[in-house]
Amino acid sequence: MTEQIKDWKLRVESSKFVKPSYEGEPPCAELCIPLSVFDKVSYDVHVAVIYAFRPPTPSNSDIEKGLATALSEYREWAGRLGEDSRGEPVILLNDAGSRLVEASSDDVLGRTVFLGPNFLVAWGKATRGLPTDPRPLHDRGAFIPRNPPCVEFEHRGVEFTPKKASDTEDVPLTADIARGLDEHITSHVRISVDGRARLRPRVPDEYFGNLVLWAFPRAKVGDLVNKPLQFAAALVREGITRLDDGYFRSFIDFASSEKVKEEGLVATAEVHERVMSPNLEVHSWLRFPFRDVDFGGGNPFLFMPTYTREEGMLVLMPSAIGDGSIEVYVSLLGHNVAAFKQLCYLLKANL
Incomplete structure (x- = not known):
């Protein structure tokens, strides 16, 4: 499968940043939200996945409009990582946008690949003109320490390690x-x-x-x-x-x-x-909920990590x-x- 995928010939047709589309007055684009302790301890890495859908599929313009609508609910994905005045990591809700790349290929995916969540489901609903339901919860400030704190387990060497180990x-x-x-x-x-x-x-x-x-x-x-x-x-x-x-x-x-x-x-x-x-x-x-993603032509026939x-x-x-x-x-x-x-x-x- 790997060798077959390497033989694909892809042509990039366009590459752009899609910004959130709001109904009415857009929210302030100078806000920032602090990362939670779980955000800080997790990986800082992009996770790439592949979805494939059978025709008929919506037009690329409809998919782009759906992305803009979904980003109005998931503003973090249109924002950028940064720091506040104290040097603490934050997400800047600046609506800078999410990159959308359109590419084409003459190959047939079904003959090339062996067949065998969150935000993406909302994107599919927005493309079909449906509301985001249920709506996401964004409160990263919910994980506050107890008063007084009570550290009952060893976290050094587990979630944390010295800088110069x-x-x-x-x-x-x-x-x-x-x-x-x-x-x-x-x-x-x-x-x-x-x-x-x-x-x-x-x-x-x-x-x-x-x-x-x-x-x-x-x-x-x-x-x-x-x-x-x-x-x-x-x-x-x-x-x-x-x-x-x-x-x-x-x-x-x-x-x-x-x-x-x-x-x-x-x-x-x-x-x-x-x-x-x-x-x-x-x-x-x-x-x-991988199989719940639907842009209007049905559920994906293929999902896999890259x-x-x-x-x-x-x-x-x-x-x-x-x-x-x-x-x-x-x-x-x-x-x-x-x-x-x-x-x-x-x-x-x-x-």
């Missing part, structure tokens, strides 16, 4: 049978966990912002290789369950304290590694064919692919 520190490793790790190594896998349903009171799904922390289940590589699959599944379940309301509240209290600045701590998510081997990171997109340069990244998502199955997108170095395929065949045979 030594390269010789003992870093937990991640088990990947395909990578041929020593069985005596203690390993971990980093799993993103959505806090909306874990905080009390529950945060509505319509909250438009980051609300993710990470679980780090760990074990000996030998145990992962030699014990049943249920052993690894139990470790993952236990690690995720640990991130309850108490843990999220503890993180809010610690991340909001002066200790982060005093100790020169930075978010571990910002420690970018193009090759994570022998580490591994897993993101679940199973609850994202190529990622981070080796060791796994993305779990519902199958594009809508039969309830799960697709797993894995990013590996070329010399690990054959071993990984063989392990997948063996796992399937044993199920």
Whole structure:
């Protein structure tokens, strides 16, 4: 599939910034909103995805108008990252716009690609002339520390790390049978966990912002290789369950304290590694409403993440064919692919 996609010949027809379109008087374009503690600790990176729809589809001009309408509800996506007078990171609600690129190709997508959320659903509704329902919640100031704060868990070395961490520190490793790790190594896998349903009171799904922390289940590589699959599944379940309301509240209290600045701590998510081997990171997109995106011609027949340069990244998502199955997108170095395929065949045979 990768080689076929490389052969695509795309022509860029136009590239422009689309600004929000408002009914009546536009809001002030000099406002800014502070980032929450969850925004600050999360990745500062673009996530690219591919949607494909079967004809008939709306005109590009209708799609552009729908984008302008959707941006009036999701102003953050038309704004820019910046800093306030204290040097704190903020989102500038300046309505600078979101880039829209029109491109064409003579190739047929259905013959080229194997077939098998939030804002985008609103964009589709706006293109069809429907209101945004439910409307997004933008209140990033809801995650305030308790008084007095109560830090019950260790967050150093988990969500935060010193700015100048030594390269010789003992870093937990991640088990990947395909990578041929020593069985005596203690390993971990980093799993993103959505806090909306874990905080009390529950945060509505319509909250438009980051609300993710990470679980780090760990074990000996030998145990992962030699014990049943249920052993690894139990470790993952236990690690995720640990991130309850108490843990999220503890993180809010610690991340909001002066200790982060005093100790020169930075978010571990910002420690970018193009090759994570022998580490591994897993993101679940199973609850994202991908199939609800409709610009007027029906739901997408294909949704998939684009190529990622981070080796060791796994993305779990519902199958594009809508039969309830799960697709797993894995990013590996070329010399690990054959071993990984063989392990997948063996796992399937044993199920």
